[in-house]
Amino acid sequence: MTTLGEVVDLLHRWYPPATADSWDAVGLVLGDPGRSVRKVHFAVDPSPEVAEEAVAAKADLLVVHHPLFLKPVTSVAATTPKGRTLQTLATGGCALLTAHTNADQALSGVSESLALALGLTDLTPIIAAPAEPRDKFVVFVPTDAAAPVRAAMAEAGAGAIGDYDHCSFSAHGVGRFRPLPGADPAIGTVGDIAVVEEDRIEVVVPRRLRSAVLVAMRNAHPYEEPAFDIVELADAGEQSTGTGRIGTVPATTLAEFAQHVAGVLPATEHGVRVGGDPQRPVSRVAVCGGAGDFLLDRLAGSDVDVYLTSDLRHHPAAEFLEKNGPALIDVAHWAAESTWLPVVRQRLADALGDTVECTVSAVRTDPWTFRV
Structure with missing residues (x-):
């Protein structure tokens, strides 16, 4: 049986709520984490029609x-x-979970799904997200006690790297120490030098979990005074999450690329609006799922050929185009973000296998119904 709590934990690992904007409201809205889950339904909007569809x-x-x-x-x-x-x-009896700005920035998130749906390759964020501060814990432990210490640290959150957990490295060696008067050694005798077969265990730990991992290590370690190091790691500068995506497409024109966009995204009354010379060469494209006018200043002087997003307003768009920077493509908000649904559906289906059925809403929640 797969519980709601297990599904939520999985989605939160992929789309961490801590990465959502401060004004956002994400996470589990309705439901008992202990209840079983056999079917998960995905949609852009929590409208009454979508709720009826999910329950049906x-x-x-x-x-x-x-x-x-x-x-x-x-x-x-x-x-x-x-x-x-x-x-x-x-x-x-249907629970509700929201993944909003935390899903915008993530790998396999909204902007990345939009970019991949449009055929962009060599993706990088428009604005890279700051890497979470991390430590490296190094602890020395008698070889026969190494396994429970590793396990305790992992349960406290150490050794999580990407889609893997319980990651650690061990090296074998010899430890030496002499217990002094007042000590209560687990191994050795007061006043005598002890020589012990030990393992050196190394794990990476999010800095926010430093205290919890330290407590877990001390509680599991047999020594009265464990020997350990905590090293603050530098940012490796390889962050692949963040706001929007920039990628490349085979050389084309703005008109041809806009036609391609119209063929890939679901048809809406909004359509695909384009600002720029139809014959402009296009090979480097920036995208942002949802309302992306907050990135206009960032992209005005960039080397991209076209910026695709939603909900662009008259004055910001006109002023952007006057700077002779990238062209603009404005698509329906719902259409752009709907590209994420089959991606997260497949990701969850692959993770849970046959235990949970995953489906995507057929309800079109774009607010515009016709054009005169």
Whole structure:
């Protein structure tokens, strides 16, 4: 049986809530972590129609990109759309989880999914996310006690690297020490030099977990006074997460690339709006899922040929184009972010196998319904 808590932990490992913007509201909104999950449904928006679809499909968890409660509310009565959404899910036994700005920046997140859907390669963030500060713990422990010490440190969060945990390195050696009067040695005798077969264990630890890992190590270590080092690691400068993505496409023109975008993204009444010379050569492309006008100043002087995003306003777009920098492509907000749904669906399906069914919403939640 797979529990809701296990699914949430997995999604939070891929899209850590701590990386969300301070104003955002992400994480588990509704549901008991102890309940079993057999079906997970994915959508961009937590609309009443999506909630009805999820319950009709007998989903145990609805994962959405946009928060249901981004602003404080005083009631969740079914007299409002948000209240109806929550009422429908609660009555149908379907939990709700939001991954918003934490999913925007991540690997296999919204901007990366958009870039890959459009065929971009050699991806890098427009703005790289700062790497989480890390330490390297080195501890020396008798060989026959090394396994429980490694395990205790791992359970406290040490040794997690990417999609792996319990990562460590061990080297064998000989430790020497002399217990002084007042000591209570686990090995050796007061006043005599002890020679002990020991392992040197090295693990990488997020700095925020330093205290927890240190306590776990001390509790599991047989020595009264363990020998250990804590080394603060420098930023390796290889961060692959962050805001937006820049990549390359085979040489084309702006008109041809815009036509390609229209063919890849779901059709909407918004369509694909383009600012720039149709014959402009295009090979280097920047994208940002969702509303990306906050990156215009950043990209104005860059070497990209075109910037694709959503919700561009008249004056910022006009002033950007006047600087003779990249061209602009403006696509529907929902269409751009919907490219993430099949990616996260497949990622969860691969991780959980046949134990959980994963599906993507067929409800189009783009607000525009027709054009006159």
